[in-house]
Amino acid sequence: MSFQLLLAALIAGSIYALVALGLNLIYGTMRLLNVAHGEFLMIGAYVAYWGINLWKISPLLAAPAAIVLTAALGVLLYYSIFRRAMTSRAFVERIEANSLLVFFGVSVILQNVTALLFTADLRGYRYEEELISFGGASLPVNKIMVLIIAGSVCIASVIFFARSTLGLAIKALIQQREAAAIVGIPIARVNLISFCIGFGMAGLAGVLVSMTEQISPFMGFPFTVTAFVVIILGGLGNVLGSLLGGLLLGVLETFGVAFTGPGYRSIMIYGVFIAVLLLRPQGLFGPGRART
Amino acid sequence: MRLDLGVPLGGVTLATIAAAVLPFVSNDYIVGIGFTLSTWIALTEAWLLISGMAGYVSLGHVAFVGIGAYVAALSWQLLPVWLILLAAGAAAGTLALLVGYPCLRVRGPYFVILTFGLSELLKFIVVNIEAALSVSGRVLFGAPDLHDLFYMMLSLAWASLCVALIIRRSRFGAGLRAIRENEEAAETIGIAAPWFKLTAFALSAIIPGMVGALITMRTSYFDPLDSFSPRTSLLIITMAVIGGSDKPLGPLLGVGFLVLLQELLWANLPQLYMIIVGLLLIAVVVWVPDGIFGGLQRLLARSA
Numbered sequence: 001m002s003f004q005l006l007l008a009a010l011i012a013g014s015i016y017a018l019v020a021l022g023l024n025l026i027y028g029t030m031r032l033l034n035v036a037h038g039e040f041l042m043i044g045a046y047v048a049y050w051g052i053n054l055w056k057i058s059p060l061l062a063a064p065a066a067i068v069l070t071a072a073l074g075v076l077l078y079y080s081i082f083r084r085a086m087t088s089r090a091f092v093e094r095i096e097a098n099s100l101l102v103f104f105g106v107s108v109i110l111q112n113v114t115a116l117l118f119t120a121d122l123r124g125y126r127y128e129e130e131l132i133s134f135g136g137a138s139l140p141v142n143k144i145m146v147l148i149i150a151g152s153v154c155i156a157s158v159i160f161f162a163r164s165t166l167g168l169a170i171k172a173l174i175q176q177r178e179a180a181a182i183v184g185i186p187i188a189r190v191n192l193i194s195f196c197i198g199f200g201m202a203g204l205a206g207v208l209v210s211m212t213e214q215i216s217p218f219m220g221f222p223f224t225v226t227a228f229v230v231i232i233l234g235g236l237g238n239v240l241g242s243l244l245g246g247l248l249l250g251v252l253e254t255f256g257v258a259f260t261g262p263g264y265r266s267i268m269i270y271g272v273f274i275a276v277l278l279l280r281p282q283g284l285f286g287p288g289r290a291r292t
Numbered sequence: 293m294r295l296d297l298g299v300p301l302g303g304v305t306l307a308t309i310a311a312a313v314l315p316f317v318s319n320d321y322i323v324g325i326g327f328t329l330s331t332w333i334a335l336t337e338a339w340l341l342i343s344g345m346a347g348y349v350s351l352g353h354v355a356f357v358g359i360g361a362y363v364a365a366l367s368w369q370l371l372p373v374w375l376i377l378l379a380a381g382a383a384a385g386t387l388a389l390l391v392g393y394p395c396l397r398v399r400g401p402y403f404v405i406l407t408f409g410l411s412e413l414l415k416f417i418v419v420n421i422e423a424a425l426s427v428s429g430r431v432l433f434g435a436p437d438l439h440d441l442f443y444m445m446l447s448l449a450w451a452s453l454c455v456a457l458i459i460r461r462s463r464f465g466a467g468l469r470a471i472r473e474n475e476e477a478a479e480t481i482g483i484a485a486p487w488f489k490l491t492a493f494a495l496s497a498i499i500p501g502m503v504g505a506l507i508t509m510r511t512s513y514f515d516p517l518d519s520f521s522p523r524t525s526l527l528i529i530t531m532a533v534i535g536g537s538d539k540p541l542g543p544l545l546g547v548g549f550l551v552l553l554q555e556l557l558w559a560n561l562p563q564l565y566m567i568i569v570g571l572l573l574i575a576v577v578v579w580v581p582d583g584i585f586g587g588l589q590r591l592l593a594r595s596a
Contacts, residue, residue: 033401081578090581096401097349098577101533104526105573112563112570225412228405236401263420270413277406278394 004137005258011143013250014150015205019223020230020242021157022201028174028237029194032082032099036107037227038220040070040199044206045215046114052125059127060145063207070203071196077106078195083188107220114217124214142211150208153201154243161239170194174237229273235283244285297461300541301454308450315439327442327510329551330449334503335524336532336543337452341496343529344538345465346489347472348396351525352407355414356384356497358520360504362418365430365514373436373509377444377502384501385494392493396486399475408522415520422516435509445506452499456540459495468492530569534576536583545584 023037044066051062081102085091091098128141161167172180173190181187205223209215230249234241249269256268276284314326335353343349360380367376395406422428435441459465467488470478479485508514527550535546550569557565580587 027401031401033404081574085578088578088581091578094347096404098581100349100351100401100404101529101577102574104530105570105577108566108570108573112566116563116567229409232405263423266416267413267420270409270416273409274406274413277398277402277409281398281402 002137003135004139005254007137007139007147009251009254010151010247011147011250012254013247014147014154015208015246016226016230016249017154017243017246018150018201018205018208020227020234020246021154021239022198022205023224023227024231024234024237024239024242025170025194025201026198027231028239029170030082030086030099030191031095032103033096034103034198035100035224036103036110036220037198037202038222038224039107039110040073040202040220041206041209041223042114042215042217042220043070043073043110044203045210045219046118046206047203048207048210049123049125049215052127059207059211063149063204066203066207067200070206071200074195074199075192078192082195107224111217111220118217120217122214122216125210127211140212146208146211150205153204154246158240158243166190166193171239174239226269229269231283232273232276232281233284235285238283238285241283241285245283248284297457300457304450304453304457308446311446312443315442320438323438323442325551325555327438327445329547330442330445331503331507332527332531332547332551333449333544334445334452334499335528336535336547337449337456337540338496338499339528339532340456340540340543341459341468342489342492343496344532345460345468345472346492348399348489348493349404349529350407350493350496351404351522351529352409352411353496353500353528354520354522354524355407355411356387356500357504357507357524358411358415358418358516359387360384360501361508361514361519362504362516363501364505364508365432368430368432369434377505380505381498381502384497384504387501388494388497389490392490393486396489396493408525411520411522411525415516418516418520430514432509432512432514435512438510441506441510445503448499448502448506453540453544455495455499459492460540464488464491530573534572534583536585536587538582539585542583542585545588549584 019037019041023034026032026034026037044063047066047069048059048062051057051065052059082099085098085102128145131138131140132144161171169180169185169190170193172183172185173187173194177187209219209223213219226249230245231238231242232245233248234243234245252272253265253269257265260268311326311330315323335357339350339353360383363380363383364376367379371379391410395403395410398406436444459468467478467483470481470483471485471488475485504519508519511518531546531550532543533546534549535544536542553568554565557568576583582590
């Protein structure tokens with residue numbers, strides 16, 4: 001097993017974990033299928049791009065701005081649409097299908113507004129591309145930075161969900177909504193915070209992606225799809241499962257492509273995805289109970 | 293025939309006959325719009341069987357369109373056109389029967405994501421088959437002209453609407469609605485839910501397969517990335533929901549509205565068109581959950 005491949009798998013996996021964690025948080029707490037998740041990633045990527053091109057701000061410094069902006073958009077969505085909709089019986093009865101449609105609308109709007117403002121062209125910037133060699137592998141500095149940042153955010157979120165009161169409250173809400181309300185967890189506030197964390201993580205992931213890849217208004221959709229694959233692997237609503245799922249997908253993708261060829265990437269990913277959905281819909285790491 | 297079924301069926305048939313004079317009284321541009329309208333009517337009404345009536349929201353209906361298109365591209369000039377259409381419908385129906393049995397056991401968000409994943413998987417399988425055969429896109433020489441294709445698509449739209457109307461008022465349709473409202477309860481009163489769902493799924497696949505074959509003849513070109521584009525699945529849902537996905541006549545409004553909006557804006561302002569579609573979708577889902585059709589009905593009921 002080559003060390004180089006392992007590092008590549010870790011880098012891809014840590015980004016996937018970051019994107020999927022946010023998506024799963026929003027699904028877990030509010031049962032919303034956020035198909036616009038990739039568009040928030042795209043917004044984060046544009047913040048980094050304009051930051052470095054207009055004001056020569058390093059993407060590392062643009063990251064907090066991207067997180068704040070995407071989290072603020074999340075708050076805006078929450079107050080303008082979901083806070084009201086969640087009280088409507090017709091909406092909640094088919095919340096998955098309804099939220100999917102609303103977020104599809106949001107995603108189409110964000111893509112096309114971005115395309116109108118900045119054109120649909122692919123854009124990119126060069127950032128810390130010199131290679132560093134160690135242990136028989138060589139990586140550009142920007143990818144090492146991606147790995148360190150995404151990896152530490154993932155580890156921090158593990159600690160957050162295992163130790164902090166807020167993290168435990170979010171997990172309680174995911175497991176048992178009514179019971180959580182009874183023991184005094186402020187549902188509305190925890191929903192809002194989950195929205196902020198979820199969208200903010202997408203924004204951060206966007207900054208990291210833009211450091212190594214080209215960006216466009218339509219870059220988000222593949223990330224949304226990958227994030228859904230990851231949270232199916234890890235279990236819908238299982239926050240830590242999506243971290244493991246992300247890493248697993250990174251390994252699967254990197255080694256799979258290395259052994260078969262890039263043409264088979266999508267077949268492999270969707271094949272695993274469908275197999276897990278049919279055989280173990282509760283996810284690979286969850287308890288034996290399927291949520292339907 | 294019962295009146296509550298006879299009137300809508302008669303109305304739909306009259307409207308279809310009226311639409312059939314279009315090629316005699318207008319130009320190819322208008323007939324092209326008629327073709328597009330018929331395409332989406334056929335697709336949304338077929339989708340309604342499984343997703344509107346039984347409540348299993350399919351985000352992968354493009355798989356059936358794509359498989360029909362692929363059958364047409366493979367059998368082009370080997371079979372006569374009518375046989376190609378039958379083969380495309382049969383292929384789509386068979387695909388639905390094969391994947392339906394395992395897939396219809398999962399519900400809610402899992403079914404939505406699963407159908408999407410399946411359609412994407414199928415897309416990449418076809419892409420890889422074509423790459424292995426070193427074919428990049430297939431051209432269909434000597435495809436039927438626009439007028440003939442329009443008549444065929446119009447017939448499919450008519451058939452799709454009639455099937456939806458008939459099933460909605462049948463015992464079968466009542467069973468599907470019972471499954472949508474509460475599947476366990478439906479089973480305890482003796483509805484064989486797995487068979488109902490599988491039949492509805494297969495029925496909802498056949499016409500999209502034939503539509504796929506006709507679309508490929510219209511463009512005279514088959515490219516798996518276009519024929520299996522997830523955009524189609526999303527547009528089907530959008531049109532059905534904007535119109536109102538509970539009644540067969542609802543999606544007609546959604547289709548008509550979006551196709552005309554597209555004709556007005558797509559050529560010059562494609563981004564504006566998509567932004568309006570997005571805003572509409574959000575507004576309808578949040579404020580008018582029963583769609584334009586349901587909203588109009590309530591307005592009329594209130595003023596009457």
